[in-house]
Amino acid sequence: EAGVAQSPRYKIIEKRQSVAFWCNPISGHATLYWYQQILGQGPKLLIQFQNNGVVDDSQLPKDRFSAERLKGVDSTLKIQPAKLEDSAVYLCASSFSGLPNEQFFGPGTRLTVL
């Protein structure tokens, strides 16, 4: 079974530029999560989707971050404009349903903002 796919794996941009990340969850997984993991810290949940609806975006900095999952399958996370403190690994995860089941993580996108 294919795992969670993410692209790109690495991205280097300058501050104030825009960037987008893509995630394709495991087939059949209704729940999709985006996390931000800063070096030396645990992952922080940014947004959680159930199919194509948002169930939790309380920690998403909405002035610069946006995410969508239009068809309830793959998802994109965008940062516009980026700040230095956005440098982190952005992890996408999926699970079978909204229940507290195991989350399967993708390899992440490592973002460096210069």
Next chain:
Amino acid sequence: RKEVEQDPGPFNVPEGATVAFNCTYSNSASQSFFWYRQDCRKEPKLLMSVYSSGNEDGRFTAQLNRASQYISLLIRDSKLSDSATYLCVVNENYGQNFVFGPGTRLSVLP
């Protein structure tokens, strides 16, 4: 106060040692608990869920104390391959709001 706190680490132990990690959480209404393992520069992977009665999986034992709001992970007979960061995860609202702790790094030395 942070929502989920863990032993700061790092823990450096010899092969064969027994090591225990602790995790505390602030939200008494939290409902589900997990331990994830994260290897260096890799994604987190589920190690085990934590059940109220405590549960064991081979060399790994997880305990939950709801009254004191802490979770523990015990690793017996440590292997070199156990070297990783161990993340405590608390689900605060059934199926929503997963909160990860900062992680505790373990190095098992030959």
